[in-house]
Amino acid sequence: MAFKNYILVCGGAGCEANRGVDLYKTLQKELQEQGVENEAQVVKTGCFGFCEKGPIVKMLPDETFYVSVKPEDAKEIVAEHVVKGRPVARLLYDKTQSRTNAKLEDIDFYQKQVRIVLRNCGVIDPDSIDEYIARDGYDALAKVLTEMTQDQVIEELKKSGLRGRGGAGFLTWKKWMFTKQVASNEKYVICNADEGDPGAYMDRSTIEGDPHSILEAMTIAGRTVGASQGVIYIRAEYPLAIIRLENAIKQAKDYGLLGENILGTGFNFNIEIRLGAGAFVCGEETALIASTEGRRGMPIPRPPFPAVRGLWQKPTVINNVETYANIPMIVLRGGDWFAKIGTETSKGTKVFALTGKINNSGLIEVPMGTTLREIIYDIGGGIRGGKAFKAVQTGGPSGGVITSEYLDTPIDYEHLQKLGSIMGSGGMIVMDEDDCMVDVARFYQEFCVDESCGKCAPCRIGTRTIYNLLTGICQGRGTMDDLQKINEIGRAMQKAALCGLGQTAPNPVLSTMKYYEKEYLAHIKEKKCPSGKCRDLVTYYILPNKCIGCTVCARRCPVGAITGERQKIHTINQETCIKCGECLKACKFSAVFRR
Amino acid sequence: METVKLEINGIPVEVDKGTTILNAAHKVQVKIPTLCYHPDLPAWAACGICVVKVAGSPKMIRACATPVENGMKIVTHDPEIYQIRKTVIELILSTHPNDCLQCPRNGNCELQKLAGEFGIREVEFEKRLRNLPADDSTKSIILNPEKCILCGRCAIVCQQMQNVWALEFLGRGENTRIAPTADVELNDSPCIKCGQCSAHCPVGAIYEHSDAKQVYKALENPEMHCVVQIAPAVRVAIGEDFGYEPGELLTGKTYAALRRLGFKGVFDTNFGADLTIMEEGTEFVERFVKGHGDIPLITSCCPAWTDYMEKYAPDFIKNFSTAKSPHEMVGTMSKTYYAKKLGLDPAKIFMVSIMPCTAKKYEITRTDxxxxxxxxxxxxxxxxxxxxxxxxxxxxDFPNLPDEEADSILGEYTGAGTIFGATGGVMEAALRTAYFLVSGEELKDVNFTAVRGLDGVKEAAVTIAGKEIRIAVAHWMSNIETVLNRIRANREKGEEPAYHFIEVMACRGGCVGGGGQPYGATDEIRRKRAAGIYKDDAQSKLRCSHHNPHIKKLYDEFLDKPLSHTAHKYLHTTYTERKIYKK
Amino acid sequence: MLSLEIQFISLTTEIAEVLILNTTMEKPAADDKKLTPELKEFIRQWKPKPGNLIMVLHRVQEHFGYIPRNVAFEVADLLDVPLARVYGVVTFYHLFKLKKPGRFKIAVCMGTACYLKGGEDIIKELENILGVGLNAVTPDGEFSVEAVRCLGCCGLAPVLSVNGEVHGNVKKDQLAEIVAKYKGT
Amino acid sequence: MAKLTLEELKKLREEKRKELNNRRTEGKDVQVIVGMGTCGIAAGAKDTFDAFLKEIDQSGLTNVTIRQTGCMGLCHSEPTVEVIVPDMPSVVYGNVNPDVAQRIVRKHIVGKIMINDHIFDKPAADIIK
Known part of the structure; x- marks a missing residue:
């Protein structure tokens, strides 16, 4: 027999540290004492996020949400909620509005996530077109084909204020309108699924979880701009997504939702898949077109824009996966509905891949305007291992870092840009005190060295020159002059590189130089890496007064750099030491220290 | 044509719609620097030096590739733009050997010039060279990727302008390099040695394989009797390197200079051109009037073209004129007829041809x-x-040299011989003689203007003795395929060929725009050079090859008549199919 | 004959520098690989579709594990594409290989999350264990290690995959075990 | 499958919606939904899926449907599984290895008792209801 109530107690590290264990035990005790142990089960759960208000208790099935619950509150919860079925008002999250029954979806915290793009991800079987249809799938297409004119679709998009989710944030309705306006016997619709940012996988998950939403949106785009052929350009590294797409295309064709005479309306639209082959630059639309045409993915200058001259020289609409995933909802619920979500200039939601040194890494979708603090602490559950937050990196190799100072900045296109970062495709990487910002800049620069297509001189040579300068700094060879050079090259790249990749490649460096100047100076002037990441600048020592000669460090050292007899003070041979830090981790007496 | 009004550095300018900012700026005397842009080619937009500011945009845009728009306000030069351009140039220099003194482009290198203009005194960035070996396998052109700045011109020329696909970018990012197909040696690639890559290279990364050393050696050898000939296109371009305008006709000074260099016989390839017309023209009459052999007849003076044909279009081997190219004819005659006349041992004659061409270096040993x-x-x-x-x-002191005459014999030429240097010239010269050979009458007006000019494919129909001769003239290799395909289609359908006589020259504008000509050719320069050649023709007393008395004499004394046994022995050649990819 | 050795994803300074010096001139082993009838049929089907080259190369590489030189010539011929373009494309995209990789391809993720969580150490350790550097094949032909960008499992960082099988939350001391699991199978 | 007309699409939607909302068709009222994105599979979702099949088979349960779905967004606790049992609130379990799968079947589905430490909250308030 099922219980009447389930009391979920957050077992996340944050809540446990806050007497969560006591709370769990006390709740169990109270159930027994009040004789209702058969009415409710207490369950310890994984982190709910929202650690700032821990410990958290969630009551099921009514989804009442209590915050800052202390063991002393257990008695009242059981007496009131379990026995009498009345929520304990004082423990509810939002007391000011004096809700009598604060349910999950009423709570701002959970409003922080709004699922439009990911509406079906984790809900439906991605291999089943029927389940997609059951969740209003292809209803938007039916509406566009039978009830709306091309201009009306564009008008809805205009009202919605939807901007491209691939990075630059160009207004989607404009792209569509430009493409529609060009007279041509053939036009194309392209879906950019060449998600290449290291640390970003929103598009992969969207396609894997809800492939039909992309097909539907592309067909809508085809109808709107007057195209009959669509192409999905997807990374070959995403085999599962490709399989699911292939399956979805087949299902849609079988149902007559793709192909000739769709839904009997006389509209024809086909979609084919083209694979990338490991080139980040192919996310740039002109490079993507070159690659789709079977050529080297080297960008060409715009104008002409693809809307005028794109694939096979024909007008082409290119949007990325996330942008398309929004379209059916906008068509169904109207642009006005969509425009209510988000900020003044940035409408709707944004999907982020929240990763790095965060407790709850994962895929999240939040309304534009959500602050970084909410994302990191409320949804992400804070920094892993109780370490100190240092920075969050958005926009991948084209973006920048945001410091703790700006955690309360609402996330939208404009604010991020003002901070020297960008929205990008949605990678959000959290860094903690162990991460060296010079090293992080070097990592991104190295990515750009690898991924530069090599066509334009500023990017091809600039990325490598900056990378080598950063490496020098990380190895203790840096000079103040180097910073000047990096600045100079960075500026030249921003202005003179041909495509977005090159123009933004200096961003992670310039942004870290701006916000973490001290760290750079420490590397250059003091030859020290404050976070200890840059091995060449770190030395490990054994403190004679603390070492008891337990030999653990010597045994753990992979290169035999530590010598010393049992119960005698040990020493590290600096010549041999490879600075792996194993001794520091091994020593239980704080005798090893890093400088 | 619709026009667009804009402002460049505050100066109002009105240009045709579609004009790029770079070209619009030229109209108001503003020069925007660039390294990768070349007017022959679509803007590749690689170097990033031509960036300019447009009012209202935080970005800088590439002037070479951006068409003007109404109301644009453009700034082409300011301190910020200067600094950015300078940084980019320094970055390029940091990966360049900068061994200007030993470089074949010393003095006319576009990168060197730019570095000079920007006053670059030191490159503060770390030097990184790639240590890539040079490829001298063709003995015509040398590819030295070490010096390459990856402007892309050569690959675009090779692929788009010439449709040869010998060169391509290989690799990616900082490891990108220009390399022959599939990374073989250039000589094993489809390269036709036309040298257009070298003519378009802004730096010393592709240049002619120089044989000057051999010439010096021969000249200083007292045993050797050194003779020389100059191609038609040389005389109208050589002046560019001495401060003359393109197209200035400098035949006499060139002869004089060659004599001063020590050549004992100074000949003219134009003589060979007249001889070629006699052979080729007669060949045409044989095929066209008498039906001996395949129609259309296709000219074969251009060695890059014959190489292309042997590789890409061997189905046209039978259509090729078997007549050798003019400089080969002069070469053979110098070691036979001339040697005999002067009583010289042909083994001691050293024949040098001065050509606008890199493929000629290949041609001189092409077949037996x-x-x-x-x-x-x-x-x-x-x-x-x-x-x-x-x-x-x-x-x-070239400009102040007196004009001299070429040596006789092998030095006298007609107007028909000289126009070989421009696209359409061989056709025109051939028609002048063919007219006579077919009809027995002389032309009243020898000018066939329909085949002149820079259009890629020129077509015309000429009626001789009541017969219509359809001709086509194609130059810059990518244009030939349309002509060939038309004939192929005729063949398949069993139709009469669309053309009877086809002239092909591999380089844009013909030999005046050859791969061995002074650097910097543009269509404007090609036109001027061609004009010089047509001026030479117009000034000539004799304008048809068959009027050249020395040609007549040569036949009388040595060759008998066109297509005679002797003529065949010395003046004709054969073609064989070659693999496009040797390895 | 020159060879191409440009396809690398450099990850550490040292490796990158070594590779830059080695970017040219290595004779590839002669091989006599030929297109199979199935591959020819695949090419025949794709030939009418413009822009087919990359799709065909994917299929070829799926079959051989790399793009053998002779096969590249055949592909150029059958698709009527200049060989220069085939090589231009093959060398541009990191996924295409001109040399045969190991029987087991170990791909270490170097996406940001994996980098921050020690992806670099994983590569170094693998190099130690296998005795060969990045993008080289062990003498027995069993293993090759490459660094790749983001396998899309950032939640499991650091991540590596062996012939597509993903191992998440990898620790240095598990690597020998992982390698042993595949070796000789 | 025949090509759909507009009307047929509507009809199909109604049918499937009923089916999805009310899974009691054919007496199967318990649903186990396994997240099978790349991330989930990499973390062992396939093994988990198999473990459920095996355990359900061995337990002789006939009222359970096992389905796959895409990523639920909880990458830090893959594999994730949503369990829907009548009269119980539906919950998402994280870090479900074959062992936990077995426990879920025995305790949650059969015993109606939730399992400690493996419940996660799908971080979404699905506003599109």
Whole structure:
């Protein structure tokens, strides 16, 4: 027999540290004492996020949400909620509005996530077109084909204020309108699924979880701009997504939702898949077109824009996966509905891949305007291992870092840009005190060295020159002059590189130089890496007064750099030491220290 | 044509719609620097030096690739733009050997010039060279990727302008390099040695394989009787390296310079051109009137074209004129007829041809027929560029030289011979003689203007003795495929060929725009050079090859008549199918 | 004959520098690989579709594990594409290989999350264990290690995959075990 | 499958919606939904899926449907599984290895008792209801 109530107690590290264990035990005790142990089960759960208000208790099935619950509150919860079925008002999250029954979806915290793009991800079987249809799938297409004119679709998009989710944030309705306006016997619709940012996988998950939403949106785009052929350009590294797409295309064709005479309306639209082959630059639309045409993915200058001259020289609409995933909802619920979500200039939601040194890494979708603090602490559950937050990196190799100072900045296109970062495709990487910002800049620069297509001189040579300068700094060879050079090259790249990749490649460096100047100076002037990441600048020592000669460090050292007899003070041979830090981790007496 | 009004540096300018900012700026005397842009080619937009500001945009845009728009306000030069351009140039220099003094482009390198203009005194960025070996396998052009700045011009020329696909970008990012197909040696690639890559390279990454050393050696050898000939296109371009306007006709000074260099016989390839017309024209009459052989007849003076045909279009081998190219004819005649007349041992004759061409270096050993005299008929072929350097290094004050005449025989030419240097010229010259050969009458007006000019494919129909002769003239290799395909389609359907006579030259504008000509050719320069050649023609007393008395004499004394047994022995060649990819 | 050795994803300074010096001139082993009838049929089907080259190369590489030189010539011929373009494309995209990789391809993720969580150490350790550097094949032909960008499992960082099988939350001391699991199978 | 007309699409939607909302068709009222994105599979979702199949088979349960779905967004606790049992609130379990799968079947589905430490909250308030 099922219980009447389930009391979920957050077992996340944050809540446990806050007497969560006591709370769990006390709740169990109270159930027994009040004789209702058969009415409710207490369950310890994984982190709910929202650690700032821990410990958290969630009551099921009514989804009442209590915050800052202390063991002393257990008695009242059981007496009131379990026995009498009345929520304990004082423990509810939002007391000011004096809700009598604060349910999950009423709570701002959970409003922080709004699922439009990911509406079906984790809900439906991605291999089943029927389940997609059951969740209003292809209803938007039916509406566009039978009830709306091309201009009306564009008008809805205009009202919605939807901007491209691939990075630059160009207004989607404009792209569509430009493409529609060009007279041509053939036009194309392209879906950019060449998600290449290291640390970003929103598009992969969207396609894997809800492939039909992309097909539907592309067909809508085809109808709107007057195209009959669509192409999905997807990374070959995403085999599962490709399989699911292939399956979805087949299902849609079988149902007559793709192909000739769709839904009997006389509209024809086909979609084919083209694979990338490991080139980040192919996310740039002109490079993507070159690659789709079977050529080297080297960008060409715009104008002409693809809307005028794109694939096979024909007008082409290119949007990325996330942008398309929004379209059916906008068509169904109207642009006005969509425009209510988000900020003044940035409408709707944004999907982020929240990763790095965060407790709850994962895929999240939040309304534009959500602050970084909410994302990191409320949804992400804070920094892993109780370490100190240092920075969050958005926009991948084209973006920048945001410091703790700006955690309360609402996330939208404009604010991020003002901070020297960008929205990008949605990678959000959290860094903690162990991460060296010079090293992080070097990592991104190295990515750009690898991924530069090599066509334009500023990017091809600039990325490598900056990378080598950063490496020098990380190895203790840096000079103040180097910073000047990096600045100079960075500026030249921003202005003179041909495509977005090159123009933004200096961003992670310039942004870290701006916000973490001290760290750079420490590397250059003091030859020290404050976070200890840059091995060449770190030395490990054994403190004679603390070492008891337990030999653990010597045994753990992979290169035999530590010598010393049992119960005698040990020493590290600096010549041999490879600075792996194993001794520091091994020593239980704080005798090893890093400088 | 719709026009667009805009402002460049505050100066109002009105240009045709579609004009790029770079070209619009030229109209108001503003020069925007660039390294990768070349007017022959679509803007590749690689170097990033031509960036300019447009009012209202935080970005800078590439002037080479951006068309103007109404109301644009453009700033082409300010301190910020200067600094950015300078940084980019320094970055490029940081990966460049900067060994200007030993570089074949010393003095006319676009990168060197830019570095000079920007006053670059030191490159503060770390030097990174790639240590890539040079490829001299063709002995015509040398590819030195070490110096390459990856502007892309050569690959675009090779692929788009010439449709040869010998060169391509390989690799990616900082490891990108220009390399022959599939990374073989250039000589094993489809390369036709036309040298257009070298003519378009802004730096010293692709240049002619120089044989000047051999020439010096021969000249200083007292045993050797050195003779020389100059191609038609050389005389209208050589002046560019001495401060003359393109197209200035400098035949007499060139002869004089060659004599001062030590050549004992100074001939003219134009004589060979007249001879070629006699053979080729007669060949045409044989095929067209008498039905002996395949129609259309296709000219074969251009060695890059014959190489292309042997690789890409071997189905046209039977259509090729078997007549050798003019400089080969002069070469053979110098070691046979001329040697005999002067009582010289042909083994001691050293024949140098001065050509606007890099493929000629390949042609001189192309087949056994290039040794028809029993010796290598042309010992060395130098480009115009190599000759200029020789003249300069010999201390010859070229502009102030007196005009001299070529030596007789093998030196006298008609207007028909000289126009070989421009696209359409061979056709025009051939028609002048063919008219006579077919109809027995002389032309009243020898000018066939329909085949002149820079259109890629020129077509015309000429009626001779009541018969219509359909002709086509194609130049810059990518244009030939349409012509060939038309004939192929006729063949398949069993139709009469669309053309009877086809002239092909591999380079844009013909030999005046050859791969061995002075650097910097543009269509404007090609037109001027061609104009010089047509001026030479117009000034000539004799304008048809068959009127050249020395040609007549040569036949009377040595060759008998066109297509005679002797003529075949010395003046004709054969073609064989070659694999496009040798390895 | 020159060879191409440009396809690398450099990850550490040292490796990158070594590779830059080695970017040219290595004779590839002669091989006599030929297109199979199935591959020819695949090419025949794709030939009418413009822009087919990359799709065909994917299929070829799926079959051989790399793009053998002779096969590249055949592909150019059958698709009527200049060989220069085939090589231009093959060398541009990191996924295409001109040399045969190991029987087991170990791909270490170097996406940001994996980098921050020690992806670099994983590569170094693998190099130690296998005795060969990045993008080289062990003498027995069993293993090759490459660094790749983001396998899309950032939640499991650091991540590596062996012939597509993903291992998440990898620790240095598990690597020998992982390698042993595949070796000789 | 026949090509759909507009009307047929509507009809199909109604049918499937009923089916999805009310899974009691054919007496199967318990649903186990396994997240099978790349991330989930990499973390062992396939093994988990198999473990459920095996355990359900061995337990002789006939009222359970096992389905796959895409990523639920909880990458830090893959594999994730949503369990829907009548009269119980539906919950998402994280870090479900074959062992936990077995426990879920025995305790949650059969015993109606939730399992400690493996419940996660799908971080979404699905506003599109």
């Amino acid at each position: 027929e290039m040794y028809a005299s029993g010796y290598q008929d042309v010992d060395v072929s130098l480009t115009t560029r190599e000759l200029t350097r020789m003249i300069k290094s010999a201390g010859i």
